[in-house]
Structure formats: structure tokens, C-alpha cells
Amino acid sequence: MDEIEKFFKCPYCFEKISMLLDVSTEQMQSYIEDCEVCCNPIQISYSAEPGKVKGFVANKAQ
Numbered sequence: 001m002d003e004i005e006k007f008f009k010c011p012y013c014f015e016k017i018s019m020l021l022d023v024s025t026e027q028m029q030s031y032i033e034d035c036e037v038c039c040n041p042i043q044i045s046y047s048a049e050p051g052k053v054k055g056f057v058a059n060k061a062q
């Protein structure tokens, strides 16, 4: 599986965090993952092309 480590700011605590994103499929992906700092649920949405993340968005899940 092809993965890229994406760095971004948590929408709750504004800490810089990173997540591993699967870029092996070009389909739009959307899921919820907890912040590693404040443990709030973050809605992650992105699409990908081989080796690259496109249109990454991280929002509060509620």
C-alpha cells in the first residue's frame, strides 16, 4: 500500500499533527480519525493520485 504522511493543524486544538494517507487509489476518501493530541474526532476528506494527496480537508466531525 502506498502511504504519504500528511501534516496539518487539528481543527480543535490547532496542534500540528500528522496522519498516514493511503494514496494507492484515486477515489475520494472520507473518514473520521481521532486527533492524537486532544482525541477529538476529525473528519478527513481527500482524493489522491499516485504518490500525491489532492484536495485534503480536515474538519470537525460534529
Ligand SMILES: [Zn+2]
Pocket (backbone or CB within 6 Å): 010, 011, 012, 013, 014, 015, 035, 036, 037, 038, 039, 040
Ligand atoms: Zn487536536
